[in-house]
Each structure stands twice: as C-alpha cells, then as structure tokens.
Amino acid sequence: MTYIAKTFNLPALQGLSEKQIKVHLALYEGYVKHVNLIAETLKGYAAYGDKASEGDKYAIAELRRRFAFEFDGMRMHEFYFEQFEGGSCKMQDGNEFSNAVKEKYGEKGLEAHIREVASSRGIGWVVVYKDAGTIHTTFVGDHEVGQLSGLPILLALDLWEHAYMVDYVPAEKKNYIDAFFTNLNWSVVESRF
Numbered sequence: 081m082t083y084i085a086k087t088f089n090l091p092a093l094q095g096l097s098e099k100q101i102k103v104h105l106a107l108y109e110g111y112v113k114h115v116n117l118i119a120e121t122l123k124g125y126a127a128y129g130d131k132a133s134e135g136d137k138y139a140i141a142e143l144r145r146r147f148a149f150e151f152d153g154m155r156m157h158e159f160y161f162e163q164f165e166g167g168s169c170k171m172q173d174g175n176e177f178s179n180a181v182k183e184k185y186g187e188k189g190l191e192a193h194i195r196e197v198a199s200s201r202g203i204g205w206v207v208v209y210k211d212a213g214t215i216h217t218t219f220v221g222d223h224e225v226g227q228l229s230g231l232p233i234l235l236a237l238d239l240w241e242h243a244y245m246v247d248y249v250p251a252e253k254k255n256y257i258d259a260f261f262t263n264l265n266w267s268v269v270e271s272r273f
C-alpha cells in the first residue's frame with residue numbers, strides 16, 4: 081500500500097504563523113514520502129533473494145531500522161496537527177478523561193506536567209498515552225525512541241526545533257509551548273481517551 085499525506089482543517093492559530101504551519105506540513109509530507117520510499121526500496125531488495133551481497137544486506141538492515149523513524153515521523157505529525165482542528169477548546173470537567181487526569185496528576189494538573197516533561201533537553205516529543213484506567217506521559221526521542229508499545233496516544237507535542245523556528249528562536253521554546261496550549265483542542269484529546 082501507498083500512504084497518502086492527510087490534509088488538516090486548521091483554523092488561524094494564535095502565536096503560530098501560517099508560514100510556520102506551512103513549513104511544518106511540508107515536512108510532514110516528507111515523512112509520508114519517505115515511508116513509501118523505504119517500503120518500495122525494500123520491496124526492490126526482496127527480489128534479490130539469495131543474490132543479495134553483504135553490502136546489500138547492510139543496506140536492507142539499515143532501511144528496516146530507519147523505517148520506524150519515518151513511519152512514526154508521519155504518524156506523530158498526524159496526531160499533532162489533528163489536535164488543532166476545530167479550534168481551541170479547554171479541557172472539560174467531570175468526564176472519564178478528566179477523572180483519570182486528576183487521579184494521576186492531582187492539583188498540579190496535566191498541562192503543568194507536560195510543560196515539565198517538555199523542558200527535557202533534546203529533540204523529540206512529549207507524548208501522553210492511555211493505559212487501562214490511567215495515563216502515562218513520556219519524552220520520545222526523535223519520533224520513535226521510547227514510545228510505549230501498544231498504548232493509544234492521547235496527545236503529542238512536537239519539540240523538534242522545526243516546529244517553532246520560523247516564529248521563535250530556540251531560547252523562546254516556552255513561547256511556542258504557550259502557543260501550543262493556546263490553540264490545543266482538548267476535546268480531540270478527550271475523544272482519543
């Protein structure tokens with residue numbers, strides 16, 4: 081199968097310019113392209129069968145290793161952009177999601193916890209997952225290093241510099257995170273739960 085880049089119905093965002101989003105969406109499309117490219121290249125190598133040289137075997141192994149980077153790069157951006165669809169919406173109280181959040185993060189709250197995890201050094205994502213009756217928040221390196229296997233993703237905050245460097249310098253990462261939460265549609269996160 082061939083993956084096709086999704087389109088997102090994004091409103092005008094506060095603190096994230098049209099140019100920033102355009103650049104970021106183009107980057108997302110690059111991941112989709114490379115998922116297909118790796119799959120296609122591996123298919124080509126499969127035809128070599130026993131005739132694959134030692135060099136071919138290295139290339140095949142490296143492509144397989146690389147596939148998760150491209151695939152998760154594609155998928156994580158889909159989680160990311162979908163969260164802005166429908167426009168900004170606050171977290172609602174008194175539902176299963178808000179109860180799970182309260183039980184796990186108490187007075188501090190989920191947003192404050194995400195902000196704390198987001199201060200981790202390095203490129204990657206803050207990812208919030210659902211597990212049976214609870215929530216986990218982790219820092220994922222690149223797009224695929226440290227993903228919690230099998231858990232549904234509730235929220236994905238892109239912390240690669242490409243996510244904000246059209247609008248902010250690296251020292252202004254906090255302003256980008258403010259903009260992320262200003263525009264976040266929590267009802268999308270709640271419906272994923």
Ligand SMILES: [Fe+2]
Pocket residue numbers: 104107157238240242243
């Ligand atoms: Fe990104």
